[in-house]
Amino acid sequence: MKKEADALLIESMIEGLSLDQKITLVSGASLWRTQPIPEQGIPVLKMSDGPNGVRGDGGSSAASFPVGICMGATWNRALIEMTGVAIAEEAKSKDVQVVLGPTINLHRTPLGGRNFECYSEDPVLSGELAAAFTTGVQSQGVGACLKHFVCNDSEFERHTISVELDERTLREVYLKPFQIAIEKSQPWTLMAAYNRINGVYACSHHGLLNETLKGEWGFEGLVISDWFAAKETIPNALGGLDLEMPGPSQVWGSALRSAVDAGDVPETVIDDKVRRLLRVLAWSGRFDDPEEKPESSIDAETHRSVAYQTAAEGMVLLKNEGVLPLQASNIQKLAVIGPNVKQFRIMGGGSSSLKPHYVSTPLGALSDRFPNMEIAWQTGCPTYKYIPPPEAALLSPTQGGDSQTAPGLRVKFFRDTAQEDLIRERVIGQSTVHASLLAGAAKAMTLEGYYRCESSGRYTFGLLSTGRCRMSVNGQEMIDNWTAPEPGDAFFMQGTREVRAELILEAGEEIFLEMVFEANPEAMFKGLRYGILEPQFEDPISEAVALAAASDACLLMVGTNDDWETEGHDRDSLDLPGDQDGLIERVLAVNPNTVIINNSGAPIAMPWETAAPAILQCWFAGQELGRALVDVLFGVVNPSGRLPLSFPKAIEDMPAAGHYPGSNGQVAYGEGLEIGYRGYAARNQAPLFAF
Structure with a gap:
């Protein structure tokens, strides 16, 4: 009955809309929201990334679930459906009606920059898990969004590249996960990709969007463009795209009105787009509850439990020659070594990243579980592509800090480059600040506050942005990435090259940091990233090897991070960054009771595999990574994960x-x-x- 009533309401609404109002509705209003028409009773539809947690507008924290490849390694439909339910509950806390996930492109190459975000190289496994995820999300009255339709399987030239393939391969491999998910779970929305398929942009592909998706498969939902992927007014309109995102419109708006007036686009085509948008609003209950609510954070115990279970079930024991499970009674001193011990990763880079409620760290989980065990750690070797972020606890907006003040720097967002028209200010503990997310109209921002040095020695600072920026320490300019910024590959290939500087500082010293950023008006995204590297050992590998030799057992935590595995670019090779292979070989030579733990979201080369007695793939396993990892290592949980790719x-x-x-x-x-x-x-x- 409700479906019929909704259909009647929607048709009545369409009849009452002018052509201009219809055209307004089919382009976004801002980064995450559609256009409302309050006088016609049409509210905002709010969307948010994504596939492993709901970021919202980026200010409030969210549950961080394991990434897609870790979910894929569980092979557990019921568990992924539970994850979908939890993500939908998180979405409601952010007043989000559509979650932009799951990501179900395939692992065509192990170098794909977003492999971590996708389930598998197998189309059937991908489709089955996508259906489970979608079923879970939509059971709570929140929409899922299958993405990216289709063949967006790597990041190389993703905005323009044409994927050339035959019809059989397209249907049996790359369309198959979408077909399975649509037939089994009826997703509310689908995202059309950036790339071209056999020369035609995905957002304009009549054959795929109109004939296959909406015709053959009977898809009744809304086709959304990937952000800024809509490039062609008439081809997009006739090709099956329903909603251009984000707003304000780049290719529709007045241009679409002119196309309708000229007879190039029938008004009935616009009506169908509006109808699909209104359906999603009806399915989400927005007509009954149209007022947008403030975002909040719900750190629910049930969400913690699902995140833990998914992390634990997703870990894959690649090799074990009697080392695992570790026996705590046989270990007096445990060495924990590797660049991913302190800078371990729970998620990859790009649009799926978020601010987690909390993070269970490997060292923290070990200390909690074994308070009487001697646990020592060393980094072993650096692997950073960019200078790593400082610990938020070492940052404060005020000198000396206090327990009542959130850790971080004070960030001010301005509408003008003269920094006179303040939009908002807030304390932010993350070193990557997305002005596009936090203040979409910002053209400039400033960051200032204090950093507390924990050790004495040579510190390295790094700074990059999607415009121009500079950094001062104690009132003296130290980094000039303002005068002549050079292009780099951060921020989806829109960022500058990182500029670095060094400074000798003393333990306990508190320095005053100031940064200024001015946006590049041509960039799709606006943001800045800074890093602070603490003093390093002259020979960190030798220090780590000495620790391993003096310990009863060694956990060697290697891998990548969100510099290397991220939306925007692919990896250059399978090799572990830095000299991790050398570190592994030397540690294995002095401690036979060593477990290699690979903290990556994709395959790596393992030239040392035959010498390693135990190898565990732990992926980017979300906020519960630490507890899940320790329980797997010490036999509390069986590592039942299976590889979803080769x-x-x-x-x-x-x-x-x-x-x-x-x-x-x-x-x-x-x-x-x-x-x-x-x-x-x-x-x-x-x-x-x-x-």
Whole structure:
């Protein structure tokens, strides 16, 4: 009955709208919201990333669930549906009606920058888990959004590249996860990708959007553009795109009105787009509760439990020669070594990142579980691509700080570059500040506050942005990334190169930091990132090896981070960053009771694999990574995860090796159906670790 009533209401609303009002509705109002028409009873629809937690506008904290590849390694539909339920409950706390996830592109190459965000190289596993996730989300009256439709399987030239493939490969491999999810869970929305398919932009692809998706599969929901992916007024309108995001409009608006007036786009086409948007508003209950509410944080115990269970079930024991589970009674001194001990990663980089409610760290979880065990740690070697962020606890907006003040720097957002028209100010503990998220109209921002040094020695500072920026310490300019900023690859390839500077400081010293940022008006996103690297050992690997040799057991935590695995660019190779391979080889030589823990979101090369007695893949496992990891290592939880993709011995072995990354604006999916394990099977070739 409600479906019929909603349909009647929607048709009545469409009849009462002018053409200009209809065109207003099919383009966003801002970064995350659609246009309301209050006089017609049409409220805002609010969306948010994403697939492993709901960021909201970026100010309030959110639950951080394991990333997609870790979910994929569980092979557990029921658990992923529970994760979807929890994410929907988080969405409601942010007054979000549509969660922009799940991400169900395929692991065509292990170098894909967003592999961590996707479930698998297998289309059926991806589709089944996407259906479970979507079912969980939508059971709570929140919409899911399948993305990115279709063939957005790497980040190389993703905004323009044309994926060239045959019809059978397209249907049996790359469309299959979307088809399964749509048929089994009826998602409310779907996101059209940036790339082209056989020369046609995904947002304009009549054959895929109108004929296959809406026609053959009967999709009744809303097709949303990826952010800034809508590029063509008439082709987008006729091709099946329903909502241009974000707002304000770049290609529709007045241009779409002119196209309708000229007879190039029938008004009935606009009506169908509006109808689909109004359906989502009806399904979400927005017509009954139209007022937008402030965002809040709900650190629910049930969400902690789901995050823990997913993290634990997703960890994969790749190799074990009798080392695991560790026996605490046999360990008096435990060495915890590696660049990912202190800078361990719970999520990848890009749009899926968020501010977690809390983080269970490996060291913290070990200390909590074994208060009487001697636990010592060393970094071993640096792996940073950019200078790493400082600990938020060492930052304060006031000198000396106090327990009543949130840790971080005071950030002011301005509408003008003269820094006179203040939009808002707040204390932010994160070193990457997205002005686009926190104050969309900002053209400039300032950061200031105090940093407390914990040790004496040479500190390294780094600064980059999507415009121009500079940093001063104690009133003296130290970094000039303002006068002649050079292009870099941060912020989705829109950022500057990082500029660095060094300073000798003493333990206990408190320095005053000031940063100024001015946005590049041509950049799609506005933001700044700073880092502070503490003094390092002259020979950190030797220090770590000495610790390993003096310990009963060693946990060697290696991997990547969100500098290397992120939306915006692919990895250059399978190699671990820095000299981690050298660190691993030297530690294995002095302590046979060593467990290699790989904290990455994708496969890595393992030239030391034969010498390692135990290898555990822990992925980017969300806010409960520490507790889940310790429980797996010490036998409280069985590591039941199974790889959702193949780990190649070398990058040349991957089935797509001869057809990646592409050239001259095209990439041929020349391996056809032989993606991932299918390719290894077809060639009778063994990977390092099999799907």
